[in-house]
Amino acid sequence: MTKMKTQLTTLTIATRQSPLALWQAEHIKERLTKLYPSLHIELLKITTKGDKILDTPLAKIGGKGLFVKELEQAIYDKKADIAVHSLKDVPMVLPEGLMLGVYCKREVPTDAFVSNNYDGIDDLPIGSVVGTSSLRRQCQLKQYRPDLTIKSLRGNVGTRLSKLDAGEYDAIILATSGLKRIGLDDRIREELDTNVSLPAVGQGALAIECRANDDEVLALLAPLNDNQDKLCLLAERALNRHLEGGCQVPIAAFAVIENNELWLRGRVGTVDGTELLKAEQRIKLEETQTDNEQNAEKLGVQVAELLLKQGAGDILKAIYQ
Structure with missing residues (x-):
């Protein structure tokens, strides 16, 4: 329990209505309740544009902010104090006056291979049909297994699994x-090695968005x-x-901390998998968090420049065209 140094008595969390989004919001609610x-x-349960349009690949309807704009508007309108996001859905540039107040501890960031008949990506017969809504996954899978047929797959997790089961x-x-x-967890047949499918930017992490000048909320979230x-x-x-990418383009980036170094790998590929660019770089960590955060951003730019x-x-x- 943390002693509250605030006048706040109520906190409203904006969330999408999918089962996974609700789990995320409830998870943050539970953690905050234990603290306060x-x-x-x-x-505050909201349906976003990305939730409404389910018959079109995300990249064709504009990937930036499809799952967050309505939640951000609720914060602007003061109907909500915070929004809980899957970080991979959050645009790289936030609207003026909003910020990511929290980067939560990351869950496993890998891609999962799910099948009723095959144990892993290497076991699929030639010509097998694989479903994904991600151009990032598509380009890497086609690079690794050019013989596979990639078919668009939209909807929440339950909907996607039901299409597989059908x-x-x-x-x-x-x-x-x-x-x-x-x-x-029992539906996972294989966690794809990051050498096969490097994760999306922010995959596996939750972030909390709030008003940039809301010091009371920021203190609560810290x-x-x-x-x-x-x-x-x-x-x-x-x-x-730096690549001017969003969450629905074939860009992969994954960073880890090893031996007091921050190691970042990045990839950009053509959708058909015929070309997959790779770059990586490491930097030593400093003593202060502020210095490390500044250096982390510089590292991202450096690896992006290598890809460019x-x-x-x-x-x-x-x-984009």
Whole structure:
């Protein structure tokens, strides 16, 4: 329990209405309730544009902010104090006056191979149909297994699994973290090695968005921050921002801390998998969190520049057009 130094008695969390989004919001509510038992916390359930349009690949309807804009508007309108997001859905540039007040400890960031008939990606027969809504996953899978047929797959986790169970796909690829959070670990047949499928920027991490000038809320949220994971996530997002990417383009970035070094890997690929650019770099960690955060952002830019020198700009331009 943490003693509250605030006049706040109620906190409202904006959330999407999918089972996974509700789990995320309830998870943050539970953590805050343990810290502040006297704080009354409510959920404001909202349907976003990304939830409404389910028959079109995300990249074709504009990936930036599809799952967060309505939640952000609720914060602007003071109908909500915070919004809980899957960080991979959050645009690289936030609207004026809003900020990410918390980077939570990251869950497993890998991609999960899910199938009723095959144990892993290497076991799929030639020509197998694999479902994913992600161009990032598509380009890496096609690079690794050019013989596979990639078919678009939209909807919440339950909807995607039901389409697999109906025989529409031989396998589907989902986020490991999402399946674990809603108790569907048993559907995972294989966690894809990051050499096969490097994760999305921010994959597996929750972030909390709030008003930038709301000092009371920021103080309440502070204990939820994970400083080490924040460095990894800042580096990944800086890479994506420098490439002017969103959450629905074939950009992958994954950072870890090893031996007191921050190690960032990045990838950009063509959708058909014929070209997959790779770059990586490491930096030593400093003594202060502030210095490390600044250096993490610089690292993201450096790895992005390495990718641009290889031709990432042309690949991404062709996709945007």
